[in-house]
Amino acid sequence: xxxxxxVVIFLICTVxxxxxxxxxxxxxxxxxxxxxxxxxxxxxxxxxxxxxxCDIEFIAEEDGVSIVNRLRIEKQRTKADVILGVDDALLEVxxxxxxxxxxxLQLSGLKAELNWNDTAFVPYDYGYFSFIYDSSKIKQPxxxxxxxxxxNASVIYQDPRTSTPGQGLxxxxxxVYGDQSAQAWKQLAGHTVTVTKGWWEAYSMFLEGGSDYVLxxxxxxxxxxxxxxxxxxxxxxFSEGHIAQVEVAxxxxxxxxxxxxxxxxxxxxxxxxxxxxxxxxxxxxVVDGVELPKAFDDLIQPQRIGxxxxxxxxxxxxxxxxxxxxxxx
Numbered sequence: 001x002x003x004x005x006x007v008v009i010f011l012i013c014t015v016x017x018x019x020x021x022x023x024x025x026x027x028x029x030x031x032x033x034x035x036x037x038x039x040x041x042x043x044x045x046x047x048x049x050x051x052x053x054c055d056i057e058f059i060a061e062e063d064g065v066s067i068v069n070r071l072r073i074e075k076q077r078t079k080a081d082v083i084l085g086v087d088d089a090l091l092e093v094x095x096x097x098x099x100x101x102x103x104x105l106q107l108s109g110l111k112a113e114l115n116w117n118d119t120a121f122v123p124y125d126y127g128y129f130s131f132i133y134d135s136s137k138i139k140q141p142x143x144x145x146x147x148x149x150x151x152n153a154s155v156i157y158q159d160p161r162t163s164t165p166g167q168g169l170x171x172x173x174x175x176v177y178g179d180q181s182a183q184a185w186k187q188l189a190g191h192t193v194t195v196t197k198g199w200w201e202a203y204s205m206f207l208e209g210g211s212d213y214v215l216x217x218x219x220x221x222x223x224x225x226x227x228x229x230x231x232x233x234x235x236x237x238f239s240e241g242h243i244a245q246v247e248v249a250x251x252x253x254x255x256x257x258x259x260x261x262x263x264x265x266x267x268x269x270x271x272x273x274x275x276x277x278x279x280x281x282x283x284x285x286v287v288d289g290v291e292l293p294k295a296f297d298d299l300i301q302p303q304r305i306g307x308x309x310x311x312x313x314x315x316x317x318x319x320x321x322x323x324x325x326x327x328x329x
Contacts, residue, residue, distance in 0.1 A: 025055050026260045028249075029067045029080040032060040033200045033281075038227075040280035047276075048267050052260060062198035064090070064164035064247070071099045071252070081255035082264055084124070087164045088246040089171060089306075091121055092313035100250040101258075103265055109287040110269065114246065116286075121248040124268045125283035127217040128242040128302045129168035130235035131155070132203075138212060144239040145176050148213065149184050154193050156206055157215035160323055162197045164245060165215050170319055171312065172243045175305050181319075185326035192327070218242065218300050223282040225295040235300050242302035247283065 035041035035058040045056055061067045064085040071078055071094075086094055094100055102119045110116050116123055131148060133141050142148040148155070158166030177184040193211045196202040206214035213236070224230040249268055251261040267273055274285040278292055285292070307315075 025057060026052075026081050026257055026264060027057045027059060027079045028082045028084050028264070029059050029061060029070065029078075030084040031063050031067065032198065034058070034085060035060045036200075038280065040277050043276050043280060044267075044273055047272065048264060051267065052263055054260060056264070061085075062201070063158065063162055063166075065160070065167060066162045066198070068094055068097075068099070069162065072097060076254050078252060078254050080252050081257045081261045082249055082251055084247075084249040084268075085164075086121075086248055086250070087167075088121075088123075088244075088248060089167060089309055089312045090164070091118065091248070091309040093309075093316060094250070095120060096313060099252060101253050101255075103251055103262060105262060105266055107266075107269055109271075109289075111286055111288055114286060116246075118248075121250045122265045122268060123246045123248050123286045124273075125277050125281055125286060126244060126246040127219045127283045128244050128300075128304070129165055129172060130216060130218040130220070130242060130300065130302070131213040131238075132206065132216045132220050132233055132235055133213050134232050135234045136232040141234065141236045142213075142238075143236065145172060146240070148236075148238075149173075149188050152191050153212040154191055154210075155188065155213045155215075156193050156202045156211040157195060158199055158202050159195050159197055161320060163199060164247075165199050165202075165217075166195070167316075168243045168245055169215055170323055171307055172305075174315075174319055175243070175307065176240045182322050182326040185323055189327045195327075217245070217283065218302060219278075219282050219284060219296070222293065222295040222299060225298075226279065226293045237300040237302060241305035243306045244304045246286075 033039050041058050061070055064087055067083050067085055100120045103122055114123060142151060157169050160166035160170040173184050174181050202214055203216055218235040221233050221235055224233040249265055255261050274287050274290045278285050
């Protein structure tokens, strides 16, 4: 009996210690490329864990919209303390669903051009959606969205129901075509190779020669030049302007580790973290004073067009229905 009692006490202590350890962890839902071997996640994790003396865990979805879809299903049962990878277009959709809470941080040093004052979402990088092409194969790239859609060039883009770049194209076409968007989607469907769930799948197919153009970012050529010493990949500047994307992180309402979540969000906007993000996630930093590779100097600088996050929240479902009925094959 004494031995049995010792075993029971040992198990109770073990469970208690395990729970304490779990309470110190921070679980972060993000997208797959962020936590890939070459992504920002592994380096940020290593530095932050030293600062917080804790363990953090990244759980990857295929893309930003997939993170939101998972939170909608899990609700208060979610393991996520932080979501990382939603963009500014989705802010009001996420907020109105009651998924996140105010971060209560005093963010300083953010670039003035971001004009950022949101109380729940913290920006960590930004860029412009762009169509990327291989200049060794295409000598005269299209110069506008309408020229691309009217062409026969093969295109790969992402599903707007699961992907933030795909949603970016949804907004881009709606902004340029307005009431004529359904017809534009039908035309584009005629020379679309495939629509993928996430960015990485689409970009990988393009690099394997799967299409003339792929939807990505104006910063993508910097990766090829710095990491691969390849200069043939270019972003096509479009005369109508480009949709910007500000990627953000936020604390979930379900978290039991708010202080640690706040610490992580503050870390994301520190110069230490911002030095890593542009050369791993290949987007622009959100704070001034971050030294960038020269390749960033040669990126196209598009005119910014788009909608407010409230306009996206009000119209997203109807715009998705329009895409689904017009573009689905």
